[in-house]
Amino acid sequence: MAARNWIFAVAVFLSLSTFSSAQDLQIVNAERRIDLSSHIVKAFLTLKVENIGKDPAADMLLAFPPTQIKNLAMVQALAVMGKKKKKNYLPLDVKPSEQPDAPNDAGYFLVSFATPLGPGETVTLEVLYILTHSLEPFPVEITQSESQLVYYRDSAVVLSPYRIKQQTTFFKTPSTRVESFTSVEPANRAGKEIKYGAYEDRVPYSYAPVIVHFENNSPFAVVEELVREIEISHWGSLQITENYRLTHGGARHKGVFSRVEYQSRRSISGSSSFNALLAVLPPRVNSVYYRDDIGNISTSHLRTGFKKSELEFEPRYPLFGGWKATFIIGYRVPLEDYLFEAPDGRRYLNFTFGCPLVETIVNKLTLKVVLPEGSKDPSAVLPFAVNQDLQVKYSYLDIVGRTVVVLQKDNVVPTHNVPFQVYYTFKPIYMLAEPLMLVSAFFFVFVTSLAYVHIDLNIVKK
Amino acid sequence: MAAVESLPPGTPSAMRNAFGTVLSALILVLIGVLAFSIRLFSVIKYESVIHEFDPYFNYRVTQFLSKNGIYEFWNWFDDRTWYPLGRVIGGTVYPGLTLTAGTIWWVLNAINIPLSVETVCVFTAPVFSAFASWATYLLTKEVKGSGAGLAAAALLAMVPSYISRSVAGSYDNEAVAIFALIFTFYLYIKTLNTGSLFYATLNAIAYFYMVCSWGGYTFIINLIPMHVLLCIVTGRYSPRLYIAYAPLVVLGTLLAALVPVVGFNAVLTSEHFASFLVFIIIHVVALVYYIKGILTPKMFKVAVTLVVSIGLVVCLIVVAVLVALVASSPTGGWSGRSLSLLDPTYASKYIPIIASVSEHQPPTWPSYFMDINVLAFLVPAGIIACFSPLSDASSFVVLYIVMSVYFSGVMVRLMLVLAPAACIMSGIALSQAFDVFTGSIKYQLSSKSKDDAEDNTSTKNAPKDDASSGKADKGEEVAKERLSKKGKKKEREPAEKPSVKSKIVKKKALVLPLEASIVALLLLIMLGAFYVIHCVWAAAEAYSAPSIVLTSQSHDGLHVFDDFRESYAWLSHNTDVDDKVASWWDYGYQTTAMANRTVIVDNNTWNNTHIATVGTAMSSPEKAAWEIFNSLDVKYVLVVFGGVIGYPSDDINKFLWMVRIGGGEFPHIKEADYLRDGQYRIDSEATPTMLNCLMYKLCYYRFVETDGKGYDRVRRTEIGKKHFKLTHFEEVFTSHHWMVRIYKLKPQKNRIRGRVKKLKQKTSSGVSSKSVKKNPWM
16 A cells, blocks of 8 residues: 555654654553544544653653644643542643754654653553644535535554554544545444554654545634733723634635525535524623624524523624624623732732634634733733733723733634633722812813803903 | 892892803703703614614715825725716715714824724714704894793704704714704804804804705805895894804805815805895995995985996896806706705606605605694794794794795705704794793782782882793893903893883783683693603604614514625625625615625715616616626625515615616616506516516515515515526525625626537538538537
8 A cells, every 4th residue: 555655664764863752752552532523623642651761751742743733722631640440630731842853844742741750650641632724625615505525634643753552543523424534454434433543563753644534514613813802990890802703614605605595495505504603701791792893783692600601693694614704792790700819919810711602713812901000010821822912002081001911822722711810910099090080170171160250351341 | 039039139130140040051951961862762772883874974984084084085086986987085075074073083082082983973963963952042042032042952952853863873964964054043143133243253164064064055055145135125234234144155155165065166056146146235235324324315315316227237237147157057057956946846857866865755744743743833833923023033033944844845854954943933932932821820820919019010020021031041141241251232232122121011911811821831831741752752763763774573572684784794704805796876885884895886876877877787687787787897786675574665666766767868778668557566467578677586586485486575466477597697695584685797608619619500500501411520
């Protein structure tokens, strides 16, 4: 098989470049389950790592091919502690890493063990990584009555700088309709699952490209740009405004859109389109609105709950492949749920990062935290790297302007919906600045008019 | 009250005056709040959104102004509309409204109040209706005192006719123009009463603002000369009249010529000639009065005969020149809309495009009751009150109401000009009636209770009447004298004193029995209550729908039809930014504003031929229509279709205008071809031309598949032709309730191949007929 020859060629080429740490570790067993059921590809990788060197190893590398590294939204690793019944997971520190002699522009993530791995010891790691924009529609354009077929390209074997003794890979497709998949023996398909492996004893940087061509009609909701603005008012509320630019990221719609077919034959017509979205909002949310540039959109439904609120809404029109829509969601939450005072006297906002829409990819997320006028020394604390910036915004009757902490991150998936904190110092006396200003302005107006009425400006006495 | 009055004059009366001033100021503030808040029904029931058609254009212009600044605005050539002609917006739009809203927006943002342009636009009209009611107060106060002023202001704050044009979101020229109109009239009357050049200058500036705001300024520049003429004819000429009029004409015309859309029209068109004619007359009259003042009566008579004979000759020459000038222009120098005002049948005869607009139709009787309600009954009483006594000011409002009644009878839209006049008249009537009734009640009560002090009553009655009718008036007067310190007292008093005196004299005669007055008072209050109820109902139910979103109340709750915005949003996000969209002109403004796409025609109907082209395309068969649209570079065609949900103002119902306007320019479209028994029908009786025209096809394409038989809910009939295919257009979007359907022009067929094929067929057939031998490769 051509593919197999190629793998060996790559393997031989890659094995020439060696790493000091790569020699010390080996992976005893690797099991990878790739979930292709939505457009966010989730890969669960279970690695059993053994230290075969002489020195304790403090960290290990995870390698990703260059096509994946740019679509990689998130990598998380957990160390499995304890035995079967009393299993618990310890989150490990994962950060991107540069290797000077990386073959073929492969990307790396460095996983630091909780405790250095002694010689001969093994540890089991659970790695989750999430890929976006990795399902390529084929055919690229479909009509209203067709369903959407996509390619997924990956390797049958796990790309790793370490030798892997034994490994299997499972692809889970959303339906049983699989047009084709590359066969790398042993590979077979059962129902919604395609199994590659088990493969024995692969050298470092083994690679076996596979293509899976299957049906995926899940909503490819991609937010091209999301700007969330969180405005803190110490008068008791947090106003959140979210500007969405949504697009259908799947196969482009071709030709006619027939409403009569869309309405009467809903099951087969426009199966890859979507017209309903779900946003998970905080509990105790109030004053929710949903609109766009030209006014209110009336198709939404809010359910409030104790743990979360759910906003079910429809864009103005159903979204077919390549169609776009923009809208704004705004809401208000009580301040006391999210603003706290740190032990050192500073205040901090504790809010959720990411996009409230369920199962969507955000290509570019800008989160702006507008601090009240007069606050100082802002600093943001996040569990992952983002671009940070400071701006000034002038809102109602501001004079010096409000400090805005701008957090910007690309390629955001729902797993990024984790709390973050923004610390700042604020003196409550500033709260009175604007009311006092108004009062003095009115006072001034009345005093002037009083004076004007009582002063005689006539030159000639009457 | 009696106790206060019996006290010696001095502090208590000053207190009373101050109290009256504060009270009327408070009432005015409340009236302003009322005027503003009664117009918010649309925001509360629907949403804060711009309404209808023209406001969308104004909104778009305001957006442009706020983004690019005033200089860019004057030079704005809009290439998004009237493709491929474009439109010079800066030179063809009345800029008053947009400049006003733009200034408000700019000021608010300068003090860091970040309201959006849309919000400012939505609330401009309610704010200005508060201003308008204050202006009405001022105007009526000048005519009949502050009691009448307050009543008129309260009436105007909620008159349905004005509400219909100024609800929140109705961002149209009329929103600010009515305020400008009333305020200009107020300043004119004020100048007339005071003779102050200061007010005359202000008047010219107010007139300038009116010219900026609305084409209806011609009403002012014709009404005021008429009033001046009336005053002169009735022998009421005074220097005050001269001060009130001459500066207005000179300054006003100069200022009006500054507005690009008016420009030299301010001296060239017939609408303005009346003012110049009266300008000449008032100078002649002023000269005559001056000469009369310096000559002895005998000499004067001689002079008159001399001047009249020469003057007549000069006048004849001038008139002849004017007539020749006017006659040389085809429409006699009048614009189409003005002509249709003078001759109500003009538009329907010559300009179908003006006639096709529903607001240019004459109103029906019920619409008077709907729009001004009980004011219609109070107006005659007000007119009578204005005649007793007749002053310069009251003769002006009488003239105003007479003229506006005529104009409102011609065009339903001008009901709006009638409304302030009706409010002023009714305010005067109500206030006078209340004066009489409360006065006689007081008189009867005091005469009953104080039988013993009979001599007191007569002395008391006079000051009391004076106080009750003009108490706030007097208070105002005192305050004003203190405030402005212009020493107008001298001019004012001679004008005022006789009227006050005559009032007192008349009041004494008008003492009614106690019971009758109480009953009449109650009836008046009931009338007022009925008016308020009607106004609130009109504001809440009749005039608040934004017309871009429709609602219907069904058994399972409110149902919203938001199809227009659905399809505009679709156009704006899913078509190329330079694509051209063809639709009937009604939807032009909305398409450019909401979908940001280039349109062929829009609601500014300046080019009849262009509109006729679109009308022709819509009424042509598919292929011919495709060719017309393709020649205009059109990519999408948008039609509005109400047959699924029963929305009556759709394109099929407007179709007769498309045929009529199209046929007016392109004679191959004949209205008779679309008519069966004089009616536009789309059922099985419809003519073949009708069933094959583009509009029919685009509206009813695949309509039959919705219910199986193609039942049109607007026309209440099954459609004539049910199953057909489109060859040159393809459906690209249909909104949820089918109200808007968008089609794309199919690309041109590959011409070379088609021609070769045809040629081949022809040659082959030709060959086969001539010789049996065939080329085996063909």
